[in-house]
Amino acid sequence: MQIDLGDDPLALDRQVCFALSVASRSVIGLYRPLLKPYGLTHPQYLVLLALWENAPMSIKSLSELLCAEPATLSPLLKRLEALGYVTRDRDRADERALAVDLTESGRALRAEAEKIPYQIVERLGMEVGELQELHETLGRVIAATRRAAANP
Template identity: 70%
Template sequence: MSDMTDALRLERQVCFALAVASRNVIGLYRPLLEPMRLTHPQYLVMLALWEHAPLSVKELSKLLRLDPGTLSPLLKRLEVIGYIRRQRDGQDGRVLAVSLTPEGRALRDEAEAIPPMIVKRLGMELEELEELHRSLTRVIAAANGTHH
């Protein structure tokens, strides 16, 4: 087997490992999020809002690294289930502000149980997961051309 063939082996590909890890880890969240009526992408929106609300759609889009077209249906659904409110900014009518409803804020208490449950389900040491997070953050920066 030549070096070229070996370099193309599926199990050697970083993209493959990332894709499978992503699907599998997100799959662990599903049963924890279902009782909260959230999908994983909606959970990420809620995490950003619990930390920073209120936010403009543009700010939320930047934080989540999602384009507004992808974000919009997530926000619509979260508004329908009563967790967020979208309204035009009083100062600038072009800006759509996203804020939490009391129900959306209250959901945060329930969500606090999720990270430790994920760590437990993964069965990995916290230090190992923190190192993985640091590595993935470097990969994201490198892929975006923002590494130093």
């Protein structure tokens, strides 16, 4: 199968990496003012989303779920702990591992955070179905990049 990338395969406006990068920065930028009242960054918000679904979790499990290195999560978790949203303790099942759990304040924050997805959809001005399609497409892109990385 021959791949046809047109006359200029290096045209910036045709690069998937460029579109993903700009879209990611732009969407995350919409979250900033919504997260600011809670003292959260977008990566910290992602950690809380994972914990609201799965707490308590080992740092290893959390890093796998978020596709992030444990070393990257460590400062985020320390900041969330300082904000009073999470605790980090030795995992009861494995004393060598750290477990992350929500505090009462962290659990209570979920009720406020439930407003955020609605505000994002409103700010984007896109149909929910369109965003769901985009999410599915991005899921396929993520799966494809994982396959490609596993088979260089």
